[in-house]
Amino acid sequence: MTMTVPISRVAPDDEPDVLAPKSFEELGTSPEVTKVLAARGIMEPFAIQRLVIADAIAGRDILAKSRTGSGKTLGFAVPIVELLAAKDLKPRALILVPTRELAVQVKDEFIAIAKAKGLLVMAAYGGVGLKDQAKAASRAHIIVATPGRLEDLADRRMIDLSKISVLVLDEADRMLDMGFLPQVNKIVRRIPGKRQTMFFSATLDGEVGRLAKAFTTDPVMREVESPLQTVDEMEHRFVPTEQADKLDTLVKLLTEESGRTLVFVRTKRGADRLAYKLKGRGVQAVAMHGDMTQGARERSLERFGSGKVTTLVATDVAARGLDVDNITHVVNYDPPEDHKAYVHRVGRTARAGKSGIGITLVSPAERGDVGRVAARLSLDTEFEKEGMKVLPPRMAYASHRGRKSMMGRRPRRRG
Ligand code: ADP
Numbered sequence: 001m002t003m004t005v006p007i008s009r010v011a012p013d014d015e016p017d018v019l020a021p022k023s024f025e026e027l028g029t030s031p032e033v034t035k036v037l038a039a040r041g042i043m044e045p046f047a048i049q050r051l052v053i054a055d056a057i058a059g060r061d062i063l064a065k066s067r068t069g070s071g072k073t074l075g076f077a078v079p080i081v082e083l084l085a086a087k088d089l090k091p092r093a094l095i096l097v098p099t100r101e102l103a104v105q106v107k108d109e110f111i112a113i114a115k116a117k118g119l120l121v122m123a124a125y126g127g128v129g130l131k132d133q134a135k136a137a138s139r140a141h142i143i144v145a146t147p148g149r150l151e152d153l154a155d156r157r158m159i160d161l162s163k164i165s166v167l168v169l170d171e172a173d174r175m176l177d178m179g180f181l182p183q184v185n186k187i188v189r190r191i192p193g194k195r196q197t198m199f200f201s202a203t204l205d206g207e208v209g210r211l212a213k214a215f216t217t218d219p220v221m222r223e224v225e226s227p228l229q230t231v232d233e234m235e236h237r238f239v240p241t242e243q244a245d246k247l248d249t250l251v252k253l254l255t256e257e258s259g260r261t262l263v264f265v266r267t268k269r270g271a272d273r274l275a276y277k278l279k280g281r282g283v284q285a286v287a288m289h290g291d292m293t294q295g296a297r298e299r300s301l302e303r304f305g306s307g308k309v310t311t312l313v314a315t316d317v318a319a320r321g322l323d324v325d326n327i328t329h330v331v332n333y334d335p336p337e338d339h340k341a342y343v344h345r346v347g348r349t350a351r352a353g354k355s356g357i358g359i360t361l362v363s364p365a366e367r368g369d370v371g372r373v374a375a376r377l378s379l380d381t382e383f384e385k386e387g388m389k390v391l392p393p394r395m396a397y398a399s400h401r402g403r404k405s406m407m408g409r410r411p412r413r414r415g
């Protein structure tokens, strides 16, 4: 029997009353940790946290799926802090994340609560010296790392993974998308088989699902319904514009609507170019992409995060997992590759229950593809509001089962 409740679907074997408003303490969080959470304004657990924290503290393996911005980090950080003690052999817990930015963010989120129990946390990622990182890693209870750098440290025997008892794969889908599977496999093989494994992902379909099953033992499955929930909480606009007018259209948007805006472009060069052009037009903008040094990326992020600049121009990879508060607008200057990329991009706003605006600039050549992405997300109405038409699905999409927005309607052709 599968129990379906408005906010989540839970495994049939155990049916916690997920709707009951549970406090962190009721989920097994200690008074010390509850206190530091409260000091940071975190009073009540989010849905995914209500679903995983108690089981994770009990030592169960976890497969968790929920949308970006739903609070997954504390879903694993709180149990790990509860499970570890300062006197434990180090390093004890390993969190793998897809990007450097995310490594830093997850580490920072950990540090705040880890100090309640005297635990040390460090982040390991590429672009900085190996030696210092190895030294810091040997002193830390909790390591947050990108797979590439961790594999490098392990290969050189600069880090000892034999004491790891808790492993987390955060944004597992993204790690696979980014081609980290070989590194992840190698790392997992170096970690004792007798461990607790937690898998956090926006999707558990296909390859990610298989990996999740392979890495976990008798996991509890937890899912907060609708990875597209973000989409419902937001306003979505599709703005038709000639390719040559995109810059003007963007500048107009940025000046008319004040806010903190994340602008997505397709390429690293494109990010630099657009940030430069925006500055020329009087918009305070910085770029962030993978060809910049770690220091330069951190500076961009810091200037944007602190509000010194209002606009961050980023590539998909650079913005993955980014959690900057109060992003009010996400602009797709170049269209997202597919509906998943759209959700990930706009997921940078409307985080933690706040509402936000997603704006996609659509040139005539991009109409077909963007229209299909919109339809896939049931945003056809929004797309067509501006006088554009969603075209019939391509054959590749037409084979998808039960896509109401794609299949349930008669394809509308242009007159
Ligand atoms: P995800 O990993 O699911 O994308 P994050 O863990 O990055 O989401 O959380 C998104 C934001 O929500 C963060 O700024 C985090 O501090 C905040 N947050 C998480 N849990 C809570 C909570 N229980 N109450 C208030 N804010 C929270």
Ligand code: MG
Pocket: 072, 073, 170, 171, 321
């Ligand atoms: Mg996350």
